[in-house]
Amino acid sequence: MKNYFLYNSIVFLFITSFQIISSQNNEIKLSITDSIYSETLNESKNIWVQLPENYNPESNEMYPVVYLLDGFSLRNNLETVYNNYLGHYLPDMILIGVSNSKNRMRDLTTSQIKMRRGAEMNKATGGADKFTQFIEKELIPYVDSKFHTTPYRTLIGHSYGGLFTVNILINHAHLFNNYIAIDPSLDWDNQKLLKQAKTKLSTESFKGKSLFVSLAAEQLHMWNEKVTIDNIMEDTSEFSLFGRSIIEFSNFAAAQKQNGLNFSWKVYPEDLHGTVPLPSMMDGMVFLFNWFQFKNPPKYNNPETSVEELEKLLNEQEKIYTENFGYAFPPMIEELFIGYGYMNMQMGDNKKAKLFFEKGVKYYPNSPNSYESMADYYESLEEYDKALKYANKAFEISGSDYHKERIETFKAKN
Template sequence: MKHYIYLLVLIGSILMVNQPAIAQTTESQTEQFQNRIVDSIFSKTLGESRDFWVRLPDNFQPDNDEKYAVIYLMDGFSLESTLEAVYGNYWGHYLPHMILVGVSNRKNRTRDLTTSQIKMRRGSAFDYETGGAETFTKFMEEELIPYIDSKYPTIAYRTLIGHSHAGQFTINMLVNHAHLFENYIAIDPTLDWDNQKLLKQAKEKFKMEDYNGKSLFVSLAAEMLHIQNESITIDNVMSDTSEFSLPARSIIEFSQLAKSQNQLNFSRKVYHEDLHGTVPLPTIRDGLIFLFQWYQFKSPQKFNNPETPIEELVSLLKEQEQIYTEHFGVPTAPMVDEMLNGYGYMNMQMGQPEKAFMFFEMNIKQNPNSANAYDSMAEYYESQNDKENALKYLNKAFELSGKDYYKERIEALNKK
């Protein structure tokens, strides 16, 4: 890990736009997400078993006290690689370490994700079982979420992501069950369903309900707004009255409604060159960045400038810690551990030992069970020719991990 962070710092600013360097310096995406568990529970509500996967954060340690926000991804096995690609590239500056949960909707998808029963759709008979969204919501609220919370170190800060019918499900969750999630990403949702029934319901709910503290990102795939008329564009689609443009018109109308709901933190984006099937990737990327805009680090240039006084850095870190703690509802470090470590090494390289010590010390305080944090502090003391303290921290790293690497480092240092 030490060399991974060291390379990260050499690339340039660890808090600038070049965030992929953090995620992929020495590890492939697959290796990053090695903490993947496939599980299932039998649902009394559904009367069947339901599969899901869980991806633990890259810094997860079983004996650590750190707790994490959670992302729930509907159609989890279909969109797993999409979420993985986005999260693997943007955690750190843009996104916190989080637990990811992918829920299977491979069986009875239309039943589980649609909000009402229908027999006809777009002028044709519709033979699928429908209208089970409330039942599936009950499964998530009473069975799946409690199971995840009991088994993994979570906090009650949840994000829900859904595409198409799952986007309809996501909007329904916000409109009718907003207590379960803080954040929502609805990807090209089917809001035309059942003669816009959910849209009409939202018009009434938005007048009465309190959505303060809730955030929603909605996308519209606009490459083909009308399957039979290519002259229909985003500029004139609202003047069309055919059923073929109703999906797009429903999303636009809902977005206008959501934008007028002052308590709701809302954003919509039209993807002009994307189809319904291609829009999940850019939506998840843009949606997560929007939802966690408050998380993005403030004044990165000051952290990268050797002229910034240490007192100012400490003040900025305290401010960042306060922002994170207020949003998550639990004490939260001002930086992920990889960045605390990275800034420590960067300042060592720049000949600023006092700042380096501050970052390493903060990393140990925030991550007292991290062998890597103690190893980094040992390197700091080695750079200061303080063999006694270097050995002290190396011994602590070895005590925590039992790894031969630290034992060999101790032996080598003793020979000097």
């Protein structure tokens, strides 16, 4: 057990050092704020883009994309979850936040209504179809044209955004693979979408799609605190319809095993509508990418695991990723290949170190970091001619002074 934690610590230290070096050498702007004029909506929509730390516009590496509605107000929640679970639970992805501060109710609601909870509506409603057209015909093509994206997409929405997210799954499922509907307003228009969803979920196929739904249960009735998760379905007032609608939808969706939808939902008894996004994104993203979670990490850390067994594990991991993404995908992120390589080099196991470093070059051929690690490997063996070869390759890609200095160092030792 002590060895397990020792090796984990070494991998973590090497990955941390690698990320610091990479960020120092990386002059690419990873956080971008932009605006798109929509012909469909006849107005501009602000977006933000967060690119992966290893993003390189000159490489051929492609990334899945997460789209977050109400993106500016919920950005910290998504980035906290993503940064915390990146690597073992989540792949490198491009995060996109879409502003809904202007015409939010119009864009995210699925039908027009005049009254809601006994009050007259004085805002435009029912514009979800047009907002969907904006996403499909303008936003996604814009993002795909500017960044290295794959067609594997996730959509996250809260409240009205959750209503919109469920609507996309039910009526436009081709747009996204994954959906997180956080405390969705499924009571909208006397449960109109809920009723439609029941019909479609029971008759259509949703194979290859995943949905996570959450319910904040701290306050399930606007005026009556005696209404709880245990008795809410007995209440018939309009003021508990919000919670009852989510429960009704979730219970029905969970029962439709024949449609192929990968579905889960969770009640958060300690959370309010405004606090539930963070835990929902955490549990939702882990659920959606459950298949991505790294298999058998102790075997990679165990010094007794053979090179042949490591090869087999990597091949199996690659197969899982490729089947779920629908396209070829590396069995590890680059940082892990390099981290495990340095760990084994530190432990004196050169065969394993070489395996991980070579895999890094194989799967990330356009990254200077993989070639740099190979140079370090051969330097440790005092094979400076080979070290020079990989240092030259790293410099060809990066053009950095650091790699230029490494070339001169190896030339002097040859």
